[in-house]
Every structure is written in C-alpha cells, then in structure tokens.
Amino acid sequence: MILHADADAFFASVEQRDDPRLRGRPMVVAHEVVACPSYEARALGIHAGMPLRQVQRRWPDVLVTGYRSEAYEEASTLLFDLFRRFTPLVEPGSMEEAFLDVTGRDRGDLTGMAYALRAAARSEVGLPVSVGAGSTKLIAKLASRRAKPDGVVVVDAELEGRLRPRLRLDELWGVGPTTYEKLHAAGLFVVSDLHGLTEDDLKRVVTTAMARRLLSIAHGTDDATIRLPGPRRSVSASRSLPSTRTRSKVVAVLEECVSRAITRVSGLDAPPRLPTRLEVFVRYDDGTQVLERGPLGDPSLDSEVIGAAAAALLDRTGYEWDGRGVTMVGLTLPLPMPGVNPPDTTT
Numbered sequence: 001m002i003l004h005a006d007a008d009a010f011f012a013s014v015e016q017r018d019d020p021r022l023r024g025r026p027m028v029v030a031h032e033v034v035a036c037p038s039y040e041a042r043a044l045g046i047h048a049g050m051p052l053r054q055v056q057r058r059w060p061d062v063l064v065t066g067y068r069s070e071a072y073e074e075a076s077t078l079l080f081d082l083f084r085r086f087t088p089l090v091e092p093g094s095m096e097e098a099f100l101d102v103t104g105r106d107r108g109d110l111t112g113m114a115y116a117l118r119a120a121a122r123s124e125v126g127l128p129v130s131v132g133a134g135s136t137k138l139i140a141k142l143a144s145r146r147a148k149p150d151g152v153v154v155v156d157a158e159l160e161g162r163l164r165p166r167l168r169l170d171e172l173w174g175v176g177p178t179t180y181e182k183l184h185a186a187g188l189f190v191v192s193d194l195h196g197l198t199e200d201d202l203k204r205v206v207t208t209a210m211a212r213r214l215l216s217i218a219h220g221t222d223d224a225t226i227r228l229p230g231p232r233r234s235v236s237a238s239r240s241l242p243s244t245r246t247r248s249k250v251v252a253v254l255e256e257c258v259s260r261a262i263t264r265v266s267g268l269d270a271p272p273r274l275p276t277r278l279e280v281f282v283r284y285d286d287g288t289q290v291l292e293r294g295p296l297g298d299p300s301l302d303s304e305v306i307g308a309a310a311a312a313l314l315d316r317t318g319y320e321w322d323g324r325g326v327t328m329v330g331l332t333l334p335l336p337m338p339g340v341n342p343p344d345t346t347t
C-alpha cells in the first residue's frame with residue numbers, strides 16, 4: 001500500500017510555525033508574487049502566483065513575509081527523515097511531498113499508520129501534513145488531496161471499488177486541458193467511460209502513452225512503484241537581505257552561505273564528494289538575477305578554498321557598481337556523480 005504525505009501550505013506553515021504572530025491569520029510568503037498563501041489567506045481567494053501589489057491593495061490586512069529558503073530546506077530534511085522512519089521506500093514528489101510504500105509495515109492498520117505519520121509531523125517538525133493512502137500512487141495522491149488541510153483519507157479496497165470508476169478524467173494528473181478536450185469530445189468523462197475500450201480505440205483519441213495510462217487506471221493496474229532518488233547532484237545555500245550595495249554586508253551573507261553549503265555536503269555521503277566547481281548568484285531588487293560560475297582548481301571541501309573562489313565569483317558579478325540593490329546572495333556546489341567523470345569546467 002502507498003501513502004502520499006503532503007505538507008499543507010508548506011512555506012506559509014513554516015513561517016507560522018516560527019512566528020506565533022502569523023498563526024491563524026491570513027498571510028502570504030511572497031517576493032513580488034505570492035509564492036505560498038496560508039489557508040487563512042486562501043479562504044479570502046488569494047492564490048499562488050498573484051502579484052503582491054494586487055494582494056496588498058485588495059487585502060491591506062494580509063501579512064507578508066519574505067522567502068527563507070534555508071528554513072524550508074531544513075524543514076524538508078526533517079520531514080524526509082521522518083518519512084524514512086516509516087519505510088526506506090520513499091519517493092520524493094517535491095521538497096515537501098512524497099510517496100511511501102508501507103506494504104507489510106503497517107501491522108494491518110494502514111489507517112493507524114497514516115494518522116501516526118501525520119501526528120509525528122505535527123509534533124516533531126511542527127507542520128501540518130495531509131496523508132492519503134491507497135493501492136496505487138494515483139489513489140494515494142487523490143486521497144491526500146481530499147484530506148487537505150491537515151487530514152487523513154484512507155481509500156481501502158472497498159472504497160476504491162466504488163471510487164475508481166467515478167474518477168473524473170480531468171482529475172487524473174498528467175491529463176492536461178488539451179487531452180481532456182479530446183476525451184470530452186469523444187464522450188469520455190469518467191474512468192468508467194473507458195471500460196470496454198481497447199488501446200486501439202483510445203489511440204484514435206489520445207497519444208499511445210496516454211491511452212496505456214488511461215487503460216491501466218481503468219483496470220486498476222496503474223503505477224505503484226516507488227522510485228528511489230539518486231544521489232544529490234548539487235547543494236545550494238542562499239539568503240535574502242535588505243536591499244544593499246555595501247560590500248561587507250553582501251560578503252558576510254555569502255560567507256555564511258559557503259559554510260552552510262559545506263556542512264550540508266559533508267552530511268550527504270561518507271566520505272563526502274568533493275565539488276570541482278561552483279556557482280554564485282546575486283539577486284537584485286528588481287528581481288533579476290546574475291549568475292557566475294567557475295572551476296575550483298582542485299576538488300575541495302575546504303572552507304578557505306571555496307570561500308576564496310566564491311568571493312572572486314561574487315566580485316565578477318559587478319554588484320558594487322551595478323546601481324541596483326542586492327536582495328539575495330547564494331551559491332551552488334555541483335557534486336560529481338558516482339562513477340561519472342567530472343565535466344569539463346574550463347569555461
């Protein structure tokens with residue numbers, strides 16, 4: 001059986017967890033556009049992607065916070081550590097959602113396990129996480145969507161038998177508006193409309209891949225395989241700061257990012273993979289971003305070596321003479337993949 005665990009309003013929930021003044025209030029995490037509204041803000045009609053100015057004009061009482069990527073990454077790490085305590089078979093969907101294969105691990109009480117996962121996320125990470133359970137990834141994900149916010153929905157075999165034929169085709173992920181229009185035009189609206197159709201029949205309406213996927217959903221043989229992520233390809237650290245052109249302030253933030261990134265790389269593998277190149281970026285107060293990348297000389301995880309290379313790349317962005325204020329600084333350490341030669345970094 002598969003669980004789908006998905007943090008609710010992730011960025012906003014992290015902010016509300018860390019600042020009691022934000023709790024229970026409509027608030028948004030935003031940088032010019034809304035990245036994540038709290039559930040209280042969603043109730044007003046605010047959604048991700050809205051321009052911040054529009055939100056502030058219409059709802060002047062809505063609280064606004066900036067984006068704290070390090071806090072979200074830390075919360076993500078804690079969530080995934082928690083998921084892996086329930087099963088080693090964890091497939092990340094994003095930084096705050098995952099599929100867990102708990103077959104044979106739930107002691108016959110799938111519902112109890114789903115509630116235990118949600119309770120542990122609340123008590124140990126301090127975040128609301130909705131959990132859906134079902135026989136396949138699709139069913140588990142639809143279940144977690146129904147469970148939101150902060151709930152649990154378990155679809156057992158009996159419920160699935162009633163639910164599956166009635167699933168709307170536009171609810172299935174991967175079925176975009178264009179595909180749905182074609183299905184709609186062919187008189188196909190729900191999964192039971194697919195019963196009795198062959199792959200050849202469906203191939204006249206949609207692509208071969210989509211025809212196979214739809215039929216597997218109709219037959220209940222859709223994907224229940226957990227794909228474990230490969231080793232991480234890179235580690236990044238960044239921090240926003242009040243708009244500034246002062247060298248000491250920008251350099252201080254970059255130095256902090258360097259040490260955070262090094263700590264994170266050291267924690268990934270033993271012995272750690274040593275980066276051979278790095279990237280430094282600067283974001284300006286008009287939202288544009290400038291990126292400089294370069295080689296590290298010898299592979300190294302030494303803070304002085306990486307710090308010096310990062311400082312040189314920061315200078316190369318020319319932020320001191322740009323005229324715009326710097327609002328975020330960060331760096332990325334691409335990591336060599338096991339068994340793969342490091343790419344040519346001479347450019």
Ligand SMILES: [Mg+2]
Pocket residue numbers: 006007008009010096097
């Ligand atoms: Mg989520």
